[in-house]
Amino acid sequence: MLSELDKDIVRLMQEDIPLVERPYRLIAQKVGISEEELLERLENYHIEGMLRRVGPVLYHRQAGYKANGMTAWRVPEDGMEGFADLLVGYSQITHLYQRPTYPDWPYNIFAMIHGKEEGEVESIAQTIFQSCEIDDYTILYSTEELKKCSMRYFMN
């Protein structure tokens, strides 16, 4: 269970951290602990997997990745592991999940492919298809961003 202090730390760390020489000293002051204790707690959150990392969240489009294709694949149950192993190796694939299917949505594996243009996404998808013969897939591009933000936890 997270203590109130842990939640205070999450609340501050999920915002922008200060761009000053010693940012954690400032955050520690705000939550009323020493810089040393804060660093120790953050290190523990990181080890436990609660804090994935401290770093920048980029606008991918500005960073040159203009075509982000959400590819969805229909993979038989017994081929799932091999397929996932193959896809994990692609550096352009950032998210890879298994999700449920429906009669009107038969695709069970989702892979987000980032490319500089749509052609690049398509050629990666084709390379995958050629190396594993899973030919039932679809590529969905985001044609409009309606909302994108970071989750803010423990706000009520």
Place this chain on the structure above:
Amino acid sequence: MDEVDRRLLTLAQEGIPISSTPYKDLGREIGISGGEVVERLNTLKEEGYIRRLGGIFSSKRLGYVSTLVATRVEEESFYEVADVINRYDGVTHNYRRNHDFNLWFTLIAPSKDDLEDKLEEIESIEGIEKMRNLPAQNLFKLGVKLKV
């Protein structure tokens, strides 16, 4: 954005050190001072390359639950529906996509019950023709670190 910025962003995406002087420690790896790291990160933020610089948490490890939702929204009320969905704080991503399911969003909530309540509310919004809940059953990879 110059070559140093590129190297800085690529490195920073791996994680900024959790230390007393994180920017200085980061800069050391690419041969620039802590002051220069701060200056460059400030500029990259101002120029819109960086959306946020801070902690990236695992919603699951914080006790939250999340899902991906596919919906088909009738074209005439598309933006009104999108606005109603966007009003939920737990909706962090929402995109129009080139598919019969034309609106896809992610939803994060503090509990499974809360998530299901919200999904039920959203499903009843007028203009949503159908909705499919697609929670992750297996996570094979999550590494949002791109070469810049």
